[in-house]
Amino acid sequence: MKMITAIIKPFRLDDVRNALSEVGVNGMTVTEVKGFGRQRGHTELYRGAEYVVDFLPKAKIEVAVAEDLVERAVEAITAAARTGKVGDGKIFVTDLEQALRIRTGETGDGAL
Amino acid sequence: MLLPALAQAAVDSGDTAWLLTATALVLFMTLPGLALFYAGLVRSRNVLSVLMQCFAIASVVTILWTIGGYSLTFAQGGSAQAAIGGLGKVFLAGVDASAVFASYPNVPESVFVMFQLTFAIITPALVVGAFAERMRFAAMLSFSALWLLFVYIPVAHWVWGGGWLGTLKFLDFAGGAVVHINAGVAALVAALVLGNRRGFPVQPMPPHNLPLTVAGAGMLWVGWFGFNGGSAIAAGGAAGMAMLTTHIAAAAGCFAWMCQEWVKFGKPSVLGIVTGMVAGLGTITPASGFVGPAGALVIGLTAGTVCFWATQYLKRRLQIDDSLDVFPVHGVGGFLGTVLTGVFGAAVLGGVGHPDDRLMVTQLAVQVAGAVATALWSGVVTWLILKVVGALTPLRVTAEEETEGLDIALHEERGYSL
Numbered sequence: 069m070k071m072i073t074a075i076i077k078p079f080r081l082d083d084v085r086n087a088l089s090e091v092g093v094n095g096m097t098v099t100e101v102k103g104f105g106r107q108r109g110h111t112e113l114y115r116g117a118e119y120v121v122d123f124l125p126k127a128k129i130e131v132a133v134a135e136d137l138v139e140r141a142v143e144a145i146t147a148a149a150r151t152g153k154v155g156d157g158k159i160f161v162t163d164l165e166q167a168l169r170i171r172t173g174e175t176g177d178g179a180l
Numbered sequence: 181m182l183l184p185a186l187a188q189a190a191v192d193s194g195d196t197a198w199l200l201t202a203t204a205l206v207l208f209m210t211l212p213g214l215a216l217f218y219a220g221l222v223r224s225r226n227v228l229s230v231l232m233q234c235f236a237i238a239s240v241v242t243i244l245w246t247i248g249g250y251s252l253t254f255a256q257g258g259s260a261q262a263a264i265g266g267l268g269k270v271f272l273a274g275v276d277a278s279a280v281f282a283s284y285p286n287v288p289e290s291v292f293v294m295f296q297l298t299f300a301i302i303t304p305a306l307v308v309g310a311f312a313e314r315m316r317f318a319a320m321l322s323f324s325a326l327w328l329l330f331v332y333i334p335v336a337h338w339v340w341g342g343g344w345l346g347t348l349k350f351l352d353f354a355g356g357a358v359v360h361i362n363a364g365v366a367a368l369v370a371a372l373v374l375g376n377r378r379g380f381p382v383q384p385m386p387p388h389n390l391p392l393t394v395a396g397a398g399m400l401w402v403g404w405f406g407f408n409g410g411s412a413i414a415a416g417g418a419a420g421m422a423m424l425t426t427h428i429a430a431a432a433g434c435f436a437w438m439c440q441e442w443v444k445f446g447k448p449s450v451l452g453i454v455t456g457m458v459a460g461l462g463t464i465t466p467a468s469g470f471v472g473p474a475g476a477l478v479i480g481l482t483a484g485t486v487c488f489w490a491t492q493y494l495k496r497r498l499q500i501d502d503s504l505d506v507f508p509v510h511g512v513g514g515f516l517g518t519v520l521t522g523v524f525g526a527a528v529l530g531g532v533g534h535p536d537d538r539l540m541v542t543q544l545a546v547q548v549a550g551a552v553a554t555a556l557w558s559g560v561v562t563w564l565i566l567k568v569v570g571a572l573t574p575l576r577v578t579a580e581e582e583t584e585g586l587d588i589a590l591h592e593e594r595g596y597s598l
Contacts, residue, residue, distance in 0.1 A: 112386060113445050115455055115505055116492045119384035 069164040069177065070138045074129045075103065076149040076157040081127045087148035088131060091140045094180065097130040107154040126157065132164055134177045192286040198415035199291045205406025206298035210305050211238055213403050217396030217458075218309055221504050224388040225585025226313045227595035233308045233317075237324050241301045244328055246272055249300060250293050252333050253341045254281065262344040265337045284413045295410060296336075303332050303359045309504030310367030311374050313385075314582055317590045319575045326565045327366060331558050335362050339550070349535040350550035351525060351543070353422065354411035356466020356518040357554040364511020365558040367502055373566045374575055376501035378582050385503075390450055397454035401430055404461045408468040422468040426461065429468075429480030433460015436484025452488075455509060459487035462513035467521040472530025479520050487513050515551050522547035 076084055081098065088096060102123035109122040133141050142159055150156055169179040215234035219227050241249070251269035258266055269275065272293060279289040304324040311320070338345040339352045352358060377385065387393060408426040412419035437456025438448040463483035464476055471479065490508035494500050502508070522544035527533035534543040569575065576582070581589035588594060 113441075113447075113449060114386050114451050115495070116445075116488075117381070117385075117495055119386050 069167060069180065070133055070135065071162045071164045072129075072131045072133060072138065072141055072145070073160045073162070074131075074145045074149065074157065075101070075126050075159075076129065076145070077151065077155065078125055078127045080149045080151070081129070083148040084129060084145050087144035088129075088141060091144045092137060093131050093133060093141055093144075095131070099128045099130075101126050101128045105155065105158065124155065132167055132180055134180060190285070191280060191288055192414070195286045195414045195416075196288060196291060198419060199287050199295055199410055199413060202406035202410025203291065203295040203298055205403045206295065206302065206410065207238075209400055209403030209407060210234055210298070210302045213396050213399030214302060214305055215396065216392050217400060217454075218312065218393075218504055220389040220392030220394075220396065221309075221387045222312050223385060223585070224596060225587055225594075227388065227587065228591055228593055229317070229586035230308060230312055232591060233320055234305050236317075236321055237305045237308070238301050240321060240325050241304060241328055242297060244325060245293075245297045245300050249328065249333055250296065252329075253296065253300075253337045256342075257337070261342055262347065263338075264334055264343070265341050286414055292413070295413075296340075299355060299359060299407075300328060300332055300336070303355075303363050304328055306359070306363035306506055306510055307366045307370060309506040310371045310502045312503040313586065314374060314377050314503075314576050316574055316577050317586075319569055319573050322569045322573070323370075323565055323575075326569065327562060330565060331362060331366060331561050332358075335554055335557060338553075345550045345553070348546050348550070349538075350546050351470055351521045351535070352466045352518065352550070353469035353521075354408040354465045356462075356514045356521070357550055360462045360465060360510040360514025361518065361551055361554045362514075362558045364507045364509075364514055365555045366562040367506035368500070368511060369559050369562040370566060371500055371502040371507070373563065373570070376499070377503065378579060380501040381495070381499050387451065394450060394454055397457060400461065401457055404430070404465075408465060412469060418469055421472075424473060425468045425471055425476035426464055428473055428476040429460040429464030429483065430457050431460070432477050432480025433457050433463070433484040433487075436460075436481045437488050438484075440485060440488040455491075455505070456484040456488070459483045459509050459513045462510045463487070463517035463520070466514065466518045467524060470521055470525035470532050472524070474530050475520075475524030479517060479524060482520070483513050483516060486516055511555075515555070518551040519544065519547050 103126055104122050104124055109120060109124055112119045112121055138161060145159055166175060167179040168175050211234060215231050218230040222230055248270050250272060251267055252265045255266040255268040257264050275289050275293055281289040281292050284292055304327050336358045337343045339350060339358050404426055405423050409419045409423040412422055433456040434453045438453045441452040442448040460480040460483045464479050467479055487509050490512040491505050494502060494508050525531035525534055526540050577586060577589055
């Protein structure tokens, strides 16, 4: 099992959610987050006084998937979140040791 | 010949009704207009402090105006008349329901006292923007009281109370010098004496709530009709023209500042458009009763442009922390408008014509002299008052209190419990 964590532009969230559903991902956790990458933040101007705002609003999606779904899920996120402009985000894939469905006690792939 | 003169001397109900309305509009400019305009511009931890300052100034100035302020501004000063008024109307002696003020027998004196009081309230309240977020409340209150007595009252007397500038026929319809240059220069001096806010200009200090600022600005625009239209002290063509020129200049000020930002920074900002409006209004104030619509248009466009660059220069180049830009908007705008009154007041440029059919150059000289005299008096006396108050009580809050915010440090309250 793998945990896919994707940081994306908030306005692509619906597209990413639909794309993930299509490849068979059943659930996900979404968080509103702030951050910046190489593009840095943006500048706000008040009567000519410049304020550099480092942290831009982003959406963080976390999905736990079985091994055979990882590649397609990552591809789906990439395709749906990509605008081609700086600040599109990043995807991290990490090993997931265990998963457990609280209601039934199922574990492993069956719990996803 | 006597009868028409007598008829003219009677209180006019139309004039009175308009001045009552205008008075309410001018008080509306401070409470809530200016209070909200300023409140939105500071950081959230200081929102109550500026609201408190505007309210407290309204309270203290009213008391001082009742005791002696009105008298020293408008009562006969005898041999000192050129410099200051007299004490004949201390505690508003003689101001009852039937009293009229000799210069304006068309309205009750009670209404004139009240109308002028609202000007006396907003002027020190404007200064508050310069030292926002760092001045101690007790020092602010003492400073404002002394400033009213030693700066506002003499200048108002010089221009409107029969003082030396009035004798020279210096033109200031609704307070370009009395209110805006006066407050603007005091703001600059106060910002310099108090010093920059901690962290200025490195640390970001963006406005915490621009919708409040825009709401306050909208109230200022509306209230300004009372400010300038009321200064005709009569409900008639002069008031109508003053309202028209005021509105044109405000709109032109908006437009000019917006375009400057659009060209320079790529985007027109909301704070920019409302600041341009205030610049346009402050600049047309001295001219509003003397110029025509075309003159008002030029004055407004000039105001939005010049005040924009003045703000850039003060903030970016000189790095003076006049927190809410009182000097570049009101001081520079007031100066500009006072001088341009000497230009566009001329009949040939659509104005009502200069007093005694003077040449434009003569009137310009008087306008510049009055503006410079006001600026000098305000600058020097403001500095002295701050030094005296500063010797008796600290002017600034401590570094810890400034970081914590004035709302909690000085008033033990917070603006938002979200």
